[in-house]
Amino acid sequence: MAELPHLTDEERARYEWQMWTPDVGEDGQRKLKAARVLVSRLGGVGGTVAYYLAAAGVGKLILAHAGNIKRSDLNRQLLMTTAGLGQSRVRSAERRLTELNPNIEIHTTAENLSEDNAFALAGEADVLVDAAPLYSERFAMNLAAVRQNKPLVECAMYDLNAQLTTIIPGQTPCLACLYPDNPPDWKREFPVFGAVSGMIASMAAVEVIKLITGIGEPLSGQMLWCNLRTMTFRKLPVSRRSACHVCSTHWCLWFFRFLVSTPIILRPTSVGDDFAESLRTAEFPDDHQRRWEMSQGR
Ligand SMILES: [Zn+2]
Numbered sequence: 001m002a003e004l005p006h007l008t009d010e011e012r013a014r015y016e017w018q019m020w021t022p023d024v025g026e027d028g029q030r031k032l033k034a035a036r037v038l039v040s041r042l043g044g045v046g047g048t049v050a051y052y053l054a055a056a057g058v059g060k061l062i063l064a065h066a067g068n069i070k071r072s073d074l075n076r077q078l079l080m081t082t083a084g085l086g087q088s089r090v091r092s093a094e095r096r097l098t099e100l101n102p103n104i105e106i107h108t109t110a111e112n113l114s115e116d117n118a119f120a121l122a123g124e125a126d127v128l129v130d131a132a133p134l135y136s137e138r139f140a141m142n143l144a145a146v147r148q149n150k151p152l153v154e155c156a157m158y159d160l161n162a163q164l165t166t167i168i169p170g171q172t173p174c175l176a177c178l179y180p181d182n183p184p185d186w187k188r189e190f191p192v193f194g195a196v197s198g199m200i201a202s203m204a205a206v207e208v209i210k211l212i213t214g215i216g217e218p219l220s221g222q223m224l225w226c227n228l229r230t231m232t233f234r235k236l237p238v239s240r241r242s243a244c245h246v247c248s249t250h251w252c253l254w255f256f257r258f259l260v261s262t263p264i265i266l267r268p269t270s271v272g273d274d275f276a277e278s279l280r281t282a283e284f285p286d287d288h289q290r291r292w293e294m295s296q297g298r
Helices: 009-014 025-034 046-056 089-100 118-123 135-148 194-213 251-260 269-281 287-294
Strands: 036-040 060-064 105-109 127-130 152-158 161-167 222-227 232-237
Touching: 009 025, 025 194, 036 046, 046 060, 046 089, 046 194, 060 089, 089 105, 118 135, 127 135, 127 194, 135 152, 135 161, 152 194, 161 194, 194 222
Parallel strands: 036 060, 036 127, 060 105, 127 152
Antiparallel strands: 152 161, 161 222, 222 232
């Protein structure tokens, strides 16, 4: 294991108050300095996660978000500014984060997560944070996390509801255990106050800090469900699906993956269709998982 980087005097002063956390100390801060975190999307959730991780001194942030700043972003996306309207979101985020903490390294890509870039981006990181609004992005991140055996903090919100869970490949359910397919009633645009997205983002940032420093207990195998209308917070268990097409270790599923990923042999359309149908009709959800499905959004 590589030796952890040392802190400069400036860094000791900057992080002094968080290093007072008894089980963090200077060793924990050095772990944060050595860490690399990928954040998918820099909206109301992901942008706030990135802001707190930059403030905490995570050594390298890898940030992915396509497009330019729109006026309707500004009620929640705290890394964007009115002066930056029409300009690149990742450029604005990089500028704001560097103003906050010039000690950290920031790598940006003006693309959203996809099957084309997820493996490469995740390969650069130790911990992954999913704050994307589209299931195609979320599934790409989940697949990369499981295949590369990297922890993934999943956070979402809709209206005044928010959800959070930490996926530890091999130990906890993955995203595809909870959602075998795109939820059909999902909407791309949704009601959101910045204070709600920021609330769950702050919790997600704490999860990342815990994973890196080893303090506390990650929210693994559980989903935190928050209803801010009533200020109700519940932690509910989530379970793996034995038929999960991403994380199951059953030999039939591995064989199926081999077939569909090897065009030379053949792409077994009929087998694949049957398999997909079996996933659609597989036993699913506990009531709370259904509720989670109904309340996704960023
Ligand atoms: Zn799974």
